[in-house]
Amino acid sequence: MNVGDLLDARVLDADGTALGVVVDARFALEILDEHDDEEEHEQDREDPERPLSTHTASRGSVGAARLLGLLVSPRGGGSFLGYERTEVRSPWPVPQLVRRRMRGTFLVDWDDVADVRTDEEPVTVRLRAGWTKESPDL
Numbered sequence: 001m002n003v004g005d006l007l008d009a010r011v012l013d014a015d016g017t018a019l020g021v022v023v024d025a026r027f028a029l030e031i032l033d034e035h036d037d038e039e040e041h042e043q044d045r046e047d048p049e050r051p052l053s054t055h056t057a058s059r060g061s062v063g064a065a066r067l068l069g070l071l072v073s074p075r076g077g078g079s080f081l082g083y084e085r086t087e088v089r090s091p092w093p094v095p096q097l098v099r100r101r102m103r104g105t106f107l108v109d110w111d112d113v114a115d116v117r118t119d120e121e122p123v124t125v126r127l128r129a130g131w132t133k134e135s136p137d138l
Contacts, residue, residue, distance in 0.1 A: 009125045011072045011127065012125070013131065020075070020105075025069070028066045070108050113125055
């Protein structure tokens, strides 16, 4: 199975109640090569005036990707187009329109996924009992 199989998958809770569809996946990247001065590196990440390419890990220092969770929307397919990042505010009114369209979307931790059925159409993701709804914001 690849991540593309999960997009637009129907999401059900443990009782079989429909919660929405998978609109995106959230990953964490393993960093293989740590920066020498961690404090300076953290400042680089937080400086919106510097281009992203100057403080992004180089291709050689990024390791495996680990699936953290799935973004589920009760309103059907679509994407945040990167506007789930809380600091993105322009071009106005695009972020507001995208956030309004995607309201109600939530993150489900991958650990809360009990079962994925790819042998049926549409693909179905069933959550374990006691799953928690997390914020989709980055």
